[in-house]
């Protein structure tokens with residue numbers, strides 16, 4: 001698991017590791033430069049450095065970084081037929097993340113059902129269907145152009161009827177600034193609740209990791225719109241902006257729950273703050289090759 005994480009963070013590690021002379025501790029200015037290069041926002045760099053005792057050792061830095069992240073309760077397996085809604089802007093990685101989550105849940109022995117509520121693009125329905133085929137999970141879908149909240153309702157109803165443990169609902173990509181699409185998303189949320197009390201149990205916001213900290217405003221708007229339970233940051237394998245995770249999570253006070261490190265169904269890692277931080281700071285102290 002650590003190796004896969006390290007691989008996912010390779011670009012970030014290269015970017016920050018090349019900036020600092022390797023030793024057992026790191027100078028404040030070098031640390032500042034490295035963190036900014038990883039796309040951590042200045043606010044977090046400042047908050048961290050203010051509290052760090054010198055010399056800055058790996059243990060002190062790790063502790064300081066962990067303190068930036070909001071704490072949260074361990075995920076509890078919610079009641080039967082837990083409904084999870086996948087939200088985010090166009091191309092963030094929503095549909096792929098659904099496949100990854102479905103795979104993960106299947107591996108854990110859950111019965112999964114997908115709902116194709118991105119009815120905006122015909123290709124989106126096909127994309128999810130092809131994942132459903134590959135993974136061997138059930139899917140509820142409709143034709144392009146149909147009401148997405150209707151599909152969401154049907155998916156939840158079918159999931160309950162078929163005793164699925166996890167119902168994952170895909171949604172169309174939308175910008176946080178598009179008011180009508182915001183209303184549509186709120187309607188999907190309401191309809192899920194109507195179909196199954198307490199649903200959606202999880203609203204995951206999918207963020208494209210290559211956007212780095214520039215995704216903070218977007219995330220804030222989505223959070224205001226529907227209330228986000230957790231963040232899933234994708235495409236970390238393709239970016240040097242891994243440090244943005246600390247800023248996004250701290251500024252939103254919403255936990256990162258998973259990170260995406262590739263395009264395959266297995267390329268999703270449960271976010272473990274300690275493991276992530278250990279990999280993140282490793283190149284700063286010269287234990288990295």
Ligand SMILES: Nc1nc2c(ncn2[C@@H]2O[C@H](COP(=O)(O)OP(=O)(O)OP(=O)(O)O)[C@@H](O)[C@H]2O)c(=O)[nH]1
Pocket residue numbers: 088089090091092093094095096097118124172173174234235236237238259260261262263267
């Ligand atoms: N390298 C890499 N690519 C990813 C990751 N997650 C998604 N992608 C790729 O990003 C592209 C967009 O992914 P989708 O899952 O289609 O994104 P989406 O948010 O559903 O897009 P729309 O439905 O158009 O809004 C695809 O080519 C994915 O294979 C990741 O963690 N790493």
Ligand SMILES: [Mg+2]
Pocket residue numbers: 094095096118124170171173
């Ligand atoms: Mg999609």
